[in-house]
Amino acid sequence: MIWNDDFETLPREAIEALQLKRLQQTVARVQATVPFYREHFARAGVSADQIGSLQDLRRLPFTLKQDLRDNYPYGLFAVPLEQIVRIHASSGTTGKPTVVGYTRRDIETWSELMARSFAAAGADKGDVIHNAYGYGLFTGGLGAHYGAERIGASVIPMSGGNTKKQIMIMQDFGSTVLTCTPSYCLFLAEAAAEEGLDIRNFKLRVGIHGAEPWSEKMREEIEQKLGIKAIDIYGLSEILGPGVGIECIEAQNGLHIWEDHFIPEIINPESGEVLPHGEHGELVITTITKEGIPLIRYRTRDITRLLPEPCICGRTHMRLKRMSGRSDDMLIIRGVNVFPSQIESVLFNIEGIDPHYQLVVDREGNLDTLEVQVEVNEKTFSDEVKEMQNLSRRIRKDIKDLLGVTCSVRLVEPKTLARSEGKAVRVIDKRKSLDS
Template sequence: MLWNEIEGAPREKIEEVQLARLQETLKRVYELTSFYKEKFDELELTPSDITSLKDIEKLPFTKKQDLRNHYPFGLFTVPMSEVVRIHSSSGTTGKPTVVGYTKHDMDVWNEVMARVFTMAGATADDVVHNAYGYGLFTGGLGFHNGAETIGATTVPVSSGFTDRQILLMKDFNATILAATPSFALHMYEAAKKTGNDYLKDFKLKAGVFGAEPTSDGLKEEVSRVWGIDYHEVYGLSEIIGPGVSSSCKHSKLLHINEDHFYPEIVDHKTGEVLADGERGELVITSLTKQALPIIRYRTGDITSLHRSPCECGRTLVRMESIVGRVDDMIIVNGVNVYPSQVEHVIANAEGVTLNYQIIADKKGHLDKIDILVEVSEDVMSDSIPEMEKIKKDIQQSLANNLYINANVKLVEPRTIERSMGKAVRVIDKRV
C-alpha cells in the first residue's frame, strides 16, 4: 500500500517534479542567504544555469561546519515569525547544528513519516509505542507526528525507564515499536527476565528502527526475539529528521523520498559523483524545505544507490543500509574499519550476544584494538577451553574478513553499559 501516489510514479514524472523543485529551491537560497550567494558567485553560477538534474553536480557542497559557522539562524530563509519549530543536534563536538521548520516544512515531515509507517504496514488501527527520545532530538517528535498523521494511536513514552516501557507496551497492546535497535534489544533483555510466558502477552507485529548504523545480524536478532518485521528508517536533522528513507516488506534497501530529497553518492575524498551501486558518501539536496533549504549536504554516511524495481510497487530510488560514517571509521594500522563490519563478525559467532564495544589505543607506535563482547548467559557456566575457542574464532574471523588483529575480551552478560538512545560502540583513546 502506498501513502502517496508519487511513490509509484514513472521515473519521468519523479524527475520532472525534482527539477522544478530544485530550481525553485536554488532561487530561494540564492536570493535569501548571503552564504549561498557568495558560494554561487565564486563558481560564477546563478540558479538559471541549472537546467537539468545532471547540472546539480556544478553546485557547491554544504558541510556541517557551515551550519555551525552560521549558528544559530544564519542560514534560515524565513523570518523567525514563520518558524514554528526548532530542533538541534547535541553539539558534543562543538556548537550544535540548529534547524528550523515552517508550517509547510512540518507538513512535509509529517508526510514522509506517514510513508514510513505505511511501508511498515501500520494503519489507524495500530498502537505505536514510541520509545525515541523527545526534545531537541528529532527522533521522538518525528515518529510521533508521523504516527498521528496516519491516525494510529500514539504512546509517547520517550526513552529510558525500561521496566515502565515494557509494562506500558504490554498493557496498551502496542502493535508497532519505534526505537533505536540497540534499545529494542535492551528492552527485550529486560522483558525476558520476567519469563517467556510474559513475553507471549505482547501484540507487536512490526518495528520502525533507526538513528544508528546497524548490522544485518543485529536487525535479525531484534526481529527474531520480538517476533516482528524489522523496518529500517534513515534521516538526519539537518535535512528533515527521520523520514528521508525507509524499508518496505519486500527489501532491505530503503526507499528514498526523492520528491523531497535529491540523493547523490560521491567519493568522500575527491567529491566526484559515483555511479549507482558504488559505495561512497551520501549527499542530499533538500527540494521542498522553506526555513532551512540545504544544497548538496555532505552527510558523512557511507551507502550506495540502486534503481532496480521493487516488488512493493514503489519506483523511488533505494539506498542500502548505512555501512558506517566517514568520521566514525577507525583506521587500524592503515586498515579502514567500520563498527558495523565488526558487528557483522560478532553476529556470526557462537555463544556471544550483540552487545560489544571497540576500544582503540596505542601500544608504542602501533594501534591496538580491544573488542569487548558479552557472552550469552548459558556460556558463563561452560569450561574455560570453550571460552577460549569462542574468543579465538572471533579473532580469526576479524583477521580473515577485516584484516585486523584485535584482542577480543569476553565479558559477563550485562557488563557493557546499555544505551537509552544510540549505542556507544567505539571508544578511541588515541585522540
C-alpha cells in the first residue's frame, strides 16, 4: 500500500525540481538565521544565491556531528526556542549529546514520513503495533508512535525493557506488528522459548527493525524464529529520527529514502568526493523541509550505496542499500578495515552457532589482536571437544578468507553473552583505554 501517492510516485524530474526549490529555500534560511552556517559558508566561499542547480549542492561544506556538539545545546536551531515544541537528544556516550528541536510542522512531517514507512512495510489501520523502541530523549519510540497513530493503527507504547511483560502483552493483545532493534527481536524470541512459548504462534506478521546495523542472515534468522516479514528501517536523530528511509514489503531490497524531504549523496569518506550512484561510500543527507534544525550535507558516517533503479512497488524515490557499517565504527586491525557486520555475515553462514557474538579488540605489545566470542547452540555445546575445535578453526578460516585478518575464536555456552534491550554492544575495543 502506498500512503501518499501524490509524492511517493512523483516522476524523477518532478522530484528534482521540488528538491532544488526546497534546497534553495533552506540554504537561504540557514544562512540568514544560523550564525554557524553563515560563517561556515563564508569560510567555504559560497553563499545561498550561488545554488542554481542540484549539482551546486556539492559546493556547500559538510556538517559534522561535532558541529552539533560544539553548538550545544541550541546553537544550530533556525527558529526561536518558543517555536520548538519537542526536544530530543542522543545518548551522549562519547561526549555531550547532540540536541535536535522540532517545530509543530516538523512533528507533522515526521508523522507523515513514519506513516509512509509503516504503509511501505505493509501495516495499516487494522494492525496492532507493539512499539518496543525506547521512549524518551531517544527518537525511536515517539517517532514510531506518531506514525502508527497517523495510519490509524492501534499502538501499544511498550518502550524497551521488561521482556517477560513484552511477551505477555504481545500474546494477550494480539500484536501484529513489532517495532524494535533486530537484536532485541531475537532476544524476545529466545525469552519466549524459555517461557515455553513459540512466538511464531502469536499473531505477529511484520517486524520493523532499525537503530543498529544488521545483516541479511540476521533477517533470515528473525523471519524463521518469529514467522514474520522483517523490514529494515533507517533514521538518525540528527536528521529526523526513524522514518528517513524504509524497505517496502514487496521487494525488501533497499530502503526508499523520502527524497521530497531529504537529498542523499554518497561520498568517499576519506576525500569527501561525491561518488556516482551505485558506488559504496558514506551517506550524506541534506534536509530540505526541516524548520527547527535544518542540516546541510550532514555526514552520517553510515556506509551504503544508492540504488536509482525503479522498484517493483511503484515508489519512485531512490533506495539505499542496507547499511554495511559505519566509517567511524570501522575497526582497523593491523591495517585491515573491518566492519562488525562483515564478521556477522560469516558467523550466520556457519551451522551450530547462535546469533549472539562480541568482538574484543586488544593490543599485545605493538600488535592489534581480535577475539571473536560467539555462542554455540545447545546441541553443539554438548558435542565432543574435537568438534568444538573444528568449529573454531572453521570460523577462523572463514574470517581470514573474507577479511584477510587473523583472529582467535572463543566459543561460549548458550546465553552467556550479555543481552541488550536496545542497541546490541558488538565491539569492546580495549585499545582505547591503552591509548588514553
